[in-house]
Amino acid sequence: MTERREQLRDHIERLAIAYGLISVNGNARSPIKVFKNLRACPDCHEFAKHVSLVTGHEIIIRDSRRFHHFKEWKCSCNDY
Ligand SMILES: [Zn+2]
Ligand SMILES: [Zn+2]
Incomplete structure (x- = not known):
């Protein structure tokens, strides 16, 4: 497995969410969509939940599984 290596470069969704927030600035209810090839890690999952609560934006992340x-503060995957 390459878990360790992936962890070093696996947080692009966090950056992508941040950029998404900038790009929808002034359009308060636009959902933020992020696509990535790897499975979302628990840290970024928590981060996305937090951002969805604080900003009121819906966030959609498509990862390698779902x-x-x-x-x-809720995710459709029920925090798998
Ligand atoms: Zn991550
Ligand atoms: Zn989820």
Whole structure:
């Protein structure tokens, strides 16, 4: 497995969410969509939940396994 190596470069979704927030600035209810090839890690999952609550944006992350649809501190995957 390459878990360790992946962890070093696996947090692009966090950056992508940050950029997404900038790009929808002034459009308060636009969902933020992030696509990535790897599975979302628990840290970034928590981060996305937090952002969805604080900003009121829905966040949709498509990872290698499924969609995550974050809204108001909940994710459609039920925190698998
Ligand atoms: Zn991560
Ligand atoms: Zn999820």
